[in-house]
Amino acid sequence: EDKVVQSPLSLVVHEGDTVTLNCSYEVTNFRSLLWYKQEKKAPTFLFMLTSSGIEKKSGRLSSILDKKELFSILNITATQTGDSAVYLCAVEEYGNKLVFGAGTILRVKS
């Protein structure tokens, strides 16, 4: 059965800390891996990764994919309270099916 596992399940840090969120996966027909941020509403798209070893960056957030070891990490540097959210990892298979992990709850304390 296809699965996506995220770790840690939850994390509490102080403003200014750097965090690394992990996502490992087992799917049959991998197409891409996506990261989403969910606050009190719908998930919002952060990154899509399709190739190994190519880092994607957006401000203080960055992500990279390892298709050999079947995992991805999401880094957030200089965290702010506004980064507090649930971060969801999802893996897309060919045929468009998207499998989500359970998410990592991040809380950034001021």
Place this chain on the structure above:
Amino acid sequence: DAGVIQSPRHEVTEMGQEVTLRCKPISGHNSLFWYRQTMMRGLELLIYFNNNVPIDDSGMPEDRFSAKMPNASFSTLKIQPSEPRDSAVYFCASTHDSGGALIFGPGTRLTVL
């Protein structure tokens, strides 16, 4: 672009009643997904359509749930009869099957009393 549009945003109903959730995907997207999210089970895929055709409905909990996509710009998810355990946030999301991020609608928060 207005994004994915869902209605209603909130629905409170009594057990046994029929509930219909509506979704308008982003124009040009040809894949549409219905997800349900609860604290206990996270985000669960219920069904998805490609070019208006249901591709995978294995996530639909039981016969009380049905979904349709009569055209490229509209989909419904119906629950009949509703039960308290159906209470959740229901998200509709769309994308294009050539690749690209799945974009979520704002969700419908359903409460079944």
